[in-house]
Amino acid sequence: MHGPIRKELLDAATRVIDSGNYILGPEVHSFEQDFARFCQVDHAIGVGNGLDALHLALRTLDIGPGDEVIVPSNTYIATLLAVSYTGATPVLVEPGTRQPI
Ligand SMILES: Cc1ncc(COP(=O)(O)O)c(C=O)c1O
Incomplete structure (x- = not known):
């Protein structure tokens, strides 16, 4: 798969x-500049x-104690850890149902 860019x-x-x-x-530094340009x-x-990345994104949004963050139930544990590191409460929701589990 990586042949063309090997x-x-x-x-x-x-x-x-x-x-x-x-x-x-x-x-x-070069990657950051290229990626910013790519993302405009x-x-x-x-x-x-x-x-x-998830933890910093949540901190940037000022998510913290008293907040709830909806997380897909079929995610990886890091998603839950990123929420709990902020002091917020992760709420697992089954994708497609919008119902907490
Ligand atoms: C959905 C999801 N969120 C977060 C992560 C965390 O990524 P990392 O292992 O680079 O911390 C993963 C890793 O597989 C993931 O699948």
Whole structure:
């Protein structure tokens, strides 16, 4: 599947390995700029994983204690953890039914 971009992937991996910048660094900065342009927004911020992305998104929306966040019941646990890290209450809902379980 990655055949058409194999060389591009290997070149990028080589740049990262050779630079020693495994966290942040110019490659992440370049990705953030490219992704922001792709999304037609002013800024994009790279994070370490999906859990951090969800948690930061909720914090940005000022979600916290006393709030309830509807979460699909067939999700991954990180989705629930992101909500509970804010102090809000996750409410599991079966997709398509709108009914809490
Ligand atoms: C629906 C969903 N939310 C959140 C995550 C969390 O992603 P990460 O494992 O990168 O923290 C996953 C990971 O598989 C996921 O499937």
